[in-house]
Amino acid sequence: MTTEKPFSQACENNKGPILAVLREHLTKPARLLEVGSGTGQHATWLAQHLPHVQWQPSDVLDNLAGIQLWLNDTPCSNILKPIELDVRHSWPQGPYDALFTANSLHIMSQHSAALCIARGASALSSEGLFMIYGPFNYQGRFTSDSNAQFQQWLQARNPESGIRDAEWVTDTMAQHGLTPVQDHEMPANNRLLVFQRSPAR
Numbered sequence: 001m002t003t004e005k006p007f008s009q010a011c012e013n014n015k016g017p018i019l020a021v022l023r024e025h026l027t028k029p030a031r032l033l034e035v036g037s038g039t040g041q042h043a044t045w046l047a048q049h050l051p052h053v054q055w056q057p058s059d060v061l062d063n064l065a066g067i068q069l070w071l072n073d074t075p076c077s078n079i080l081k082p083i084e085l086d087v088r089h090s091w092p093q094g095p096y097d098a099l100f101t102a103n104s105l106h107i108m109s110q111h112s113a114a115l116c117i118a119r120g121a122s123a124l125s126s127e128g129l130f131m132i133y134g135p136f137n138y139q140g141r142f143t144s145d146s147n148a149q150f151q152q153w154l155q156a157r158n159p160e161s162g163i164r165d166a167e168w169v170t171d172t173m174a175q176h177g178l179t180p181v182q183d184h185e186m187p188a189n190n191r192l193l194v195f196q197r198s199p200a201r
């Protein structure tokens with residue numbers, strides 16, 4: 001079976017702004033798990049620009065071959081082979097100092113998004129960071145007309161998909177011991193939400 005190298009124009013557009021935010025928060029050597037790496041473009045490019053971060057890409061099985069094609073073309077000593085991770089099933093034990101996921105919580109069901117937060121929190125080290133990029137609603141409202149249209153498109157494709165409320169994410173994080181650090185405004189009506197696990201008592 002041959003796999004064509006996947007490509008996302010959105011990743012090319014948002015990788016620079018995402019890197020700028022990750023650089024602010026990832027100031028020390030860290031083990032990072034990326035959930036839902038998709039094409040692998042973020043993993044390869046961000047890891048190259050964050051050499052002190054050991055980057056572990058992951059995704060559902062079908063996407064691993066495509067991610068590996070990006071890794072083959074971008075040899076980089078701080079990026080590991082992609083691993084299979086469906087947030088509903090078993091997770092690597094970690095501990096990871098950081099978790100990063102982009103554009104995934106609105107694709108998976110809200111139940112899966114809650115599992116992603118719960119199990120991700122368990123895989124984090126004390127004071128570990130959980131960073132989530134994508135569109136979010138505030139007080140139940142879309143932040144733009146384009147996000148409202150995006151929601152219609154998402155739900156026509158899969159009624160369980162949908163833009164999540166930032167308040168719901170914050171409450172779910174709190175249930176698992178994570179507190180908000182910063183909510184970054186990003187281009188194209190996206191956000192990058194950063195949470196931190198409380199130090200072990």
Ligand SMILES: C[S@@+](CC[C@H](N)C(=O)[O-])C[C@H]1O[C@@H](n2cnc3c(N)ncnc32)[C@H](O)[C@@H]1O
Nearest residue numbers: 036037038060085086087102103104107108112
């Ligand atoms: C829109 S893509 C985003 C990919 C990439 N992070 C990006 O920003 O381009 C959504 C990603 O979420 C992943 N995903 C969806 N459901 C998932 C699940 N249950 N467990 C893990 N990943 C999942 C998909 O496989 C896909 O890679």
